[in-house]
Amino acid sequence: MAKFNAFTGRTSITEKAMLSDDGSYGGLSGESPLFLSKKGVWRKFSFNVKRYKTEDGEKETLICSSLENLMREIFKGAGIQGGSSHSGRRTLATWLDRKGCDLELIRYILNHESPEMTLEYIDPSSERIEHAYKNLMSGVEMPDGLK
DSSP, X not given: OOOXXXXXXXXXXXXXXXXXXXOTGGGBOTTSOSSEEEESEEEEOOOEEEEEEETTEEEEEEEOHHHHXXXXXXXXXXXXXXXXXXXXXXXXXXXXXHTTOOHHHHHHHHTOSSHHHHHHHSOOOHHHHHHHHXXXXXXXXXOGGGO
16 A cells, blocks of 8 residues: 655655565565555554553553554544544444354454453444344243233
């Protein structure tokens, strides 16, 4: 992906970033990051360690604030208010669930350690809840005393 620099009017490829030495991958380096940042020279985004507490103790993950900010700007430019990389993950999880994808597949895509975390990302569908309830209760008759 060639990132366009509005200031110079050039792309990373024009400035020889992301190119392979041997011409493989259509001239692009397969080892190059998907997104690059331009501060003087093209470089990959930096990541910071984020620590958080869980029931099992303290965990660490890597976050990229620059990439999160880029995603916010993309959502904002598309007219989506309050969009973020995190809300995009939640939307993806919900969309995949509504398309009938298996929970384990969604967990794998989101790179979650547990299905419980993935379930927290999926917004419940009232239609699916109603359908499941009707299927569950289809063979149950209401007692006369409760009618």
